[in-house]
Amino acid sequence: MTKVNAVFDIGKTNKKFFLFDEDYNEVYRDYVNLPLTVDEDGFETENLETLRSWIKETFDTILEDSRFDIKTLNFSSYGASLVHLDYKGKPLTPLYNYTKDIPKEILEDFHTKHGDKLTIGAATASPPSSGMLNSGMQLYWLKKTKPELFSQIKYSLHLPQYLSYLFTGIPVSEYTSIGCHTNLWNYDEEDYHKWVHDEGIDKILPAIVPTSASINTTYKDKKIKIGVGIHDSSSALLPYILSKKKPFLLLSTGTWSIALNPFNSESLSKEDIEDNCLNYLRIDGKRVKASRFFMGNEYRLQVEKLCEYYQKEYGYHRDVIFDRDIYLKLIKMPAVYFKFEGISLQRLPHRTDLELFDTFEEAYHQLMIELMELQIDTINKAIGNSNIKKIFIDGGFTDNDVFMKLMSHHFSSFKVLSTHSPLGSALGAAMVISDKQITSQFLKENYRMKKLVPLLF
Template sequence: MKKIPVTAVFDIGKTNKKFFLFDENLKEVHNTYTRMDAVPDEDGFPSEPVLPLREWMLETFTEALKSEKFEIKKLNFSGHGASFVHTDEVGEPVTPLYDYLKPFPEDLLKKFYTENGGKMAFCQQTSSPPLAMLNSGLQIYFLKHAKPEFFKNVRHCLHLPQFLSLIFTGEMVSDYTSIGCHTGLWDFEKMGYHEWVKREGIEPLLPPILPGDALLTTKPELGSIPCGIGVHDSSGALLPYLKQEKEPFALLSTGTWAISINPFNKTALSESELTKDCLQFLSISGQPIKISRLFIGEEHKYQVEEMYAFWQLPLGTYKKLKFDQTLYEKVSEKDTKRIGFKYLKPQDYGLERADASDWASFPEFTEAYYTFLHELTDIQVASLRLVLDGALVKKLYVDGGFNANLIFLEMLRKKLPGLEIIPSDFPNGSALGAAMLVNMES
């Protein structure tokens, strides 16, 4: 029986570690996944279990190579951002993979910004909101100054997707999509590493940069197969849309975070935009892409749980609601805001805020939920405008969890009448994007 030629992709998220096989039409034909418990770093804070992850990946891939049904022709990787693996000369990790939620020492952070012209000036130059450990380049600064006993053993610093590629190829490289992901490493004005990277002697630790569609080769014992250099997961998820769509568009990728991405917006960031969690990514070829972020998934979860508790309703109640024009008009006529947000800050976008949600002031759940979504979409529209203004598009794709929320989508249509809003989904979009990268026609 003739084997089916496939592209293999490891998609490594913080929660799920997945392995996919895609056929020649890039249709998924196989997947498997695992979850791994975090391991404490030297301070007792959870960190990514890098060595067990490497073991699982090698076992999974070796098993797939033996398949009687599939023949692996290409391999690539997608991984979560804000993560560095620090290795010795031969690529063995010499520190934990620090979690981006780990606290950053305040005095050290203050020292860093003082050395680099002040917080907001630095953030503008690097298109990175001030996010402490989430600015992954600062993790190297933290290591050098707070953990010198570890830092002295570091010879290479690899972003997670490129460390995954190293496991299979033995080659150390960097890529634009990880460097450009709010790392604080890249000077978007000069389009090169920021001066601090050179001044601190960190640049020699960063491997050479290759374009995102570059191909290496797996080690002989792993088949000598063409292998990609890995891609930052958010950038990977954008690629299927770029391939499908011929006209300029924007993407609202929703989940825990709503990420507004306009691949056609190259405008520089203002200080005001940075304070609203607006930043720039780098594309696979090193071009800037404007994005903004909003913590709407977690906000929605919190507020809905509060409403369910107040009205003693079963889980999933909101999913049964349909869009009602009359009710929408009723809640949008209210002059004062009525929802007290837990995570979002309407005032950052020039919007009025309520101190707390008084559920007793609503006659029933549906009106309360409509009011919440009305005020939530006001903030979402403000966040979207940060990437839409300056590079108008006619289409907005919405993928992820909120693409099935008909009320959310319809409210966006009412508030953005010039845009065609299209619910869409490429299942496992970041893995599919990684597969596309190694199958691009040269």
């Protein structure tokens, strides 16, 4: 019987369950896509009851599997999502989708009462949002629009902590969930922001415990150490923090490109907030400076247009490799040719002009050059004044040859490494409640690290 660490990794789309042995080798996995539901306004959202049922059924089944001896259980999930429990421990509301908008008048009322967007945003390291992406605003919205329901809330739990609560019955809060652009945490004061106390919202937020905390409990006659859960972005960063002693930056690429710097303790300015900088909290409550832009989303939109213009099937772009001659030709005529759809920048033209590019490959290289300009900017903002000489790149764009070659070129004074880990945040969730030390060698072997060679022209 293999001793294992169990992790539920709950993404917006894929729900995953992993078992890791004592050396963090994956020995079992289960993936599922669960049907969504709608809230009272017809807005699509996670079906909390379906999610709860799948988690309980999956875990109960694996407990009966004679191949495995489960020693620990932890949870990683997306953030900006709250579960509001009544005095009997039952959810009072749907799990509201963080893309749902909050009425403009509610936001205006909040800022009139508690401070302007940039002042609050700088203090809480949370760029303003029109919706529930700043999840603390959901609590303000509930208090103002549904006061009778709000009065019934005993505890509001961040989603990772609710998943833990399903097994322990103990409500807690922890740093990584509090710190992910919630508008709740004053980073300089290292406490909830004054508005949280003024509105009495702190009374329904459970006691804060370290992310590494665990609860020894008996579940169905089995003694198990159960973690309190962790926010997925912080969890994905954790293996690097645990195994690397010298400062580094992690560039996480995908729908968003997020530059994460765990070694920058500077307070954010109003200008940082305007530039879409933010902070996350590490498991020990220290800040992680981050800068992000909607790269993957913009990339997808523009590639679709390129495929249509050059009459290529979508997917053709995946085989485009870096062409030195095309690149040298394009940088001799620097200009902006793409009108970005999902990124608002004053420098962009009113329409995309592809007439100067003879081939798909030329236009594609130009697109990547223009996206790289934004990427360079976000990385430099995240680095700030910290002494960083090493950059790790993970996520979907590590398979993009043009992107990776441009990264190696523009950051030639850094040691740049690509990493591949299909386990992502699940591995961090297993590690955070373990006593086992993580080494650089472990990271090198399991993340398939590859050093990028700077281009020579």
